[in-house]
Amino acid sequence: MNNLSREAILGIILSIALFTGIYFLLPEMEPKKELISFEQEKELGDKLIDLILKDEKKIKSGELYDLTDSIFQRLREFQDEQYRDIPYQMHLVKNAEVNAMALPGGHIVVYTGILKIMDHPDAFAGVVGHEMGHIAHRHIVDRLLTSVGVGALVTIIGGDPGLAHEAIHHLIHSAFSRKQETEADEFGYDLMIKSGFAPIYLSKLFAKFEEEIPTNDIPPILHSHPKHKDRITTAFSYPLPDDFEPAGFSQDRWLKLIDSL
Numbered sequence: 001m002n003n004l005s006r007e008a009i010l011g012i013i014l015s016i017a018l019f020t021g022i023y024f025l026l027p028e029m030e031p032k033k034e035l036i037s038f039e040q041e042k043e044l045g046d047k048l049i050d051l052i053l054k055d056e057k058k059i060k061s062g063e064l065y066d067l068t069d070s071i072f073q074r075l076r077e078f079q080d081e082q083y084r085d086i087p088y089q090m091h092l093v094k095n096a097e098v099n100a101m102a103l104p105g106g107h108i109v110v111y112t113g114i115l116k117i118m119d120h121p122d123a124f125a126g127v128v129g130h131e132m133g134h135i136a137h138r139h140i141v142d143r144l145l146t147s148v149g150v151g152a153l154v155t156i157i158g159g160d161p162g163l164a165h166e167a168i169h170h171l172i173h174s175a176f177s178r179k180q181e182t183e184a185d186e187f188g189y190d191l192m193i194k195s196g197f198a199p200i201y202l203s204k205l206f207a208k209f210e211e212e213i214p215t216n217d218i219p220p221i222l223h224s225h226p227k228h229k230d231r232i233t234t235a236f237s238y239p240l241p242d243d244f245e246p247a248g249f250s251q252d253r254w255l256k257l258i259d260s261l
């Protein structure tokens with residue numbers, strides 16, 4: 001019986017090419033991320049998120065959860081039509097690490113460590129908007145296809161925990177390309193403005209990263225990013241349209257809740 005789909009055959013060719021190192025010599029067959037459907041990406045993300053959060057303490061209720069969730073829901077509401085069907089899910093995790101990351105299929109993980117250095121709710125909107133950009137552009141699947149290959153991804157979807165750990169290792173230790181980071185930034189700024197969040201508060205967060213985090217401990221959100229100082233300037237001077245209407249989340253309330261972490 002031979003019922004290999006076109007995707008599976010392309011996947012096998014791509015895996016062999018990656019394995020033998022001739023991938024870069026191949027003509028562009030088609031965008032690689034098309035090898036994995038969004039449904040498969042979602043299944044993959046669901047498997048990975050379960051492993052990543054297995055030993056983590058998730059925050060699922062309370063004032064801080066409600067506030068961050070309201071900001072997240074507002075971003076979702078103001079997205080362009082074409083992204084509305086993405087099943088985004090935000091996971092707030094009690095962990096001192098300064099980190100936020102996107103996983104395949106719509107999962108966004110935010111550690112409370114990064115909230116601690118945000119002095120305004122709009123900065124939170126900026127970080128989540130940026131991660132939504134990586135998901136909307138399917139950057140994570142792109143990265144995984146390059147690092148572990150389509151065969152491994154299909155095997156993980158089929159339930160192989162060993163390969164899933166390997167994929168997580170790659171996600172944690174490899175970086176997005178500079179082009180992908182720029183795309184996610186542009187997506188994030190655009191979404192912030194539409195939803196009433198001011199990028200200037202993200203600029204303050206970037207400046208804080210620079211002050212407070214040793215260069216050898218740069219969080220993934222900054223990996224491979226357009227020059228850090230340029231990024232601070234871009235966010236700082238990002239133009240607000242004349243009809244900009246602030247979403248109006250209170251800074252005092254934000255600071256009070258962050259203080260209690």
Ligand SMILES: [Zn+2]
Pocket residue numbers: 130134176181184220221222
């Ligand atoms: Zn990024």
